[in-house]
Amino acid sequence: MPKSHATRASSVSIRSKRSSTARQSSSSLWKCYPKIFKNLSPFTLLIYLLASLIFIFLFYIVLDEVLIHLQKVLFTETNDLLGEMTTVPLENVMANLPFHTTAEKAIDIEKLSGEISSSEASPGSSLQQTTRRRKSIRQFLKWMQEHGADVSKISLKEFPSMGLGVAARKDLSRGDVYMRIPKKLLVSVHGITHSATLSPIFASQQLQIKDIFIVFLLFEKFVKREDSFWHPYIDILPEHYDMSPFFWSVSNLEYLKGSNIYQRTIWERNFHRQRFNSLKERVFDRFPEYFANADISFEKFAWAEWTYSSRLFFIEGQNPREHLVPLAEMVNCFEPFPIDRSTQFVETTSDGSGDVVVKANHQFKRGQQIFESYGYKSNAELLRYEGFHFGDSNPNDCIWLDLPFYQHRANDIRQKMGLQGPPQYCFSPRDILSKDLWPQQAMSYLRLLVATAEENNRDFRTVVSRANEVRVYNTLLRVVRDMINANPYTEQSLLNTSLTPQARLAIEFRLFEKKQLQKIKSSIQMKERLYSK
Template sequence: MKKSRGRTGRKRRRKHLKSFMAGVNCSHKLEYIKLKKWLKDRGFEDSNLRPAEFLETGRGLMTTKALQAGDLIISLPEKCLLTTGTVLSSCLGGHIVKWKPPVSPLLALCTFLIAEKHAGEKSPWKPYLDVLPKTYTCPACLEPGVINLLPKPLKKKAQEQQMMIQELFRSSKAFFSSLQPLFAENTGAIFTYSALEWAWCTINTRTIYMKQPRRECFSWEPDVYALAPYLDLLNHSPNVQVKAAFNEQTRSYEIWTNSACKKYQEVFICYGPHDNQRLLLEYGFVAMDNPHSSVYVSADTLLKYFSPLDKQKKAKVSILKDHDFLENLTFGWDGPSWRLLTALKLLRLAADEFACWRRILLGDVISARNEQQALDTAAKICQFLIEETQQVLLQISQLKRDKENLKTHLALVEMLCSEDLKILQKSAEILCNLNLGTT
């Protein structure tokens, strides 16, 4: 059939594209039907939110009516929330209370998720468990080869995250073994490392902040986690604002929007003003054109641009370290950060200016020469990071062809690096303009 080229055809194509961009409603899928029924049985009133698949964000929630600033997005009853109170009310409760030293609230929740997942059809939480991700893209789940592609500061944090989960697993083996009376199968086959990793990622990426009363049966780590079925399908956008809190009167966790949202569009909430490295580390995703994003300069990268012959270098580095100026040095959409430029100015102090180092930390201008040298060095570091990022993107492109099984993880790192490259190129442009203005 010949493709329509008239006005009607154009309208039809625009409507189809608009529908595709808006999202594909998934309410008809069995897992969501079961989840909504399960939530209704626990007092959740059907809202205007529908599960849907979106082109850019994947699974999320769309609204069936236009939302205005001040509208309630969702109100989830306390009975729907999964907290440490839920865990203590389960068959695990007695074992947790008796165990010494006390387990952490995090471990209690992880244990509950693993146990309920193992219970399968017998679990009262099955409708919720069925819609949870089967795998995650947190750095903890990435292959070592993929982690090596991350920017240095993030790579270090990713490795620390993996080590933390490994240590949690190692230190929890005895506790897991104590639960054997509850299971016909050997606990070693149930509470595996991969099971704990999945549970940890579920809690780390999907919980809301909800402070729980202090309980003696738990360790002193913060008890602030609550899994919120259905609500946790809401995706993050750095460009929206919401109010979220537990309403003591309605005994529900509520989210109110401060941003408008059109009918049939995806509803977003904001997880916080996080940069992309934080989003990837904590949630396993990257936000495009994130206004909060920045590129971090490691201390090693910073210091290699200064001569080892500088007799005051050791003292300068010591000052920066003592005053916490070797961390959180960044390039952003508006150029090098004040912290980065301050560190560069201090490191670029001439011998006869060194006595003025305190003024540098206070933001004073010491000399035009010092200011210019700091900008020049910032430009060099920026260019180095641009070339380094471009090299990583080239590596990723090659790996995507060779490592089919790592494509998803590589695409995520590729997105992070692409966003970093845009920031660095913008910073380089700003620095170039600043240098032109001083010549």
């Protein structure tokens, strides 16, 4: 017999013996079981059964916690990678990102045919919440299609660390249309003010455009609820914006103290409280028959304010230009690649229908998440309004500095700069380091601020004198040093395991801000030495 055949036969023989032995052993054990059970009382058997069930239940809980922990670790690694990225071509960046997944790997919420794939709940969310969200998204897309939206080129997916997003179902080139939204699904000032229900309110009250949208959102969400035509759209909007500093607790907000965002957030809270009181008096209290059962609070007003501010589109070819565009607003932002700004993201069709189309500002392959730019926003602005930032990867980033205001120069500053108090300007470390480009208005202001009597009538848009320029950079250096000294955080600060997500985000931003300020400080010192020679 050939060797290979002999080996195979031997192997079969061994397996047969093992199988026979196993069967005999199993049979022997099985015969023992009745004897064991005969010696136990029914009560003892019940105790054993309950103990077994408790053990299985505890094992399941521990396993579930381990899986949740692993998912959270993955999310943390995603955020770390996002913060470390540099400006590189989109294809190179996206290929290495954990949240860049193909259509087969992503959690496919809706495949436009009505089929929803199964997926596990995200960390901390219940199965019930996940099921409800899937149902809401399915109803939303069905509603969009029933009213004429063309979304055949995209799918709606849940992307790790980024939430709901839009993925390409086929390859897209720059300028390709991948959505068409009919006019009837656009939320516009004209549509709101001419609605049969709300028109009496707007006919008697001259409201700002922003307030018109806010009244609409509050009425549809908290008054009409499921009876609203817009319910499928309203239902998928975020319930809260808890990662935006405006909604943070006092203790979480304290982590931003010393940053421009802190003062700005305090100011915004006071400002919007005044706006709410005004709108309450003019609309909610004056028309109780509309809002009697809605209990419109400041918290609900803030939700509507943030929904409007974070999701508004300005559409060319429409008057007024302000619109909410269902589905288009779900395209996530990702800045670390050059955007073709000659291509409008959302624009009106040329066929006179009033529909809008959404175009790709970059090339995307099938299965990739589609990204668009949110405009020229610094990391501070992104954090304030969106609840995230891109760190070094944001080509539009700049650091907001509160410049000093000398009271004895108030008249000159008011006349020549039109300023009533201390100004704020944004300094871009990228522009300063690579192009020696400093913000023009900020430099003009500083030259006026430190000008002597002899220099007071000069053109402050350019260098006045070497001595004046030295004073400018010395003043700027004091501002930057004060901001650095007011920032107590180090990398060790992030090791605190009791930090809330908001506190962790604040510290990460402050550390990034400190690094950027150090770059600006070095450039200021170089300029000061240059003009001191």
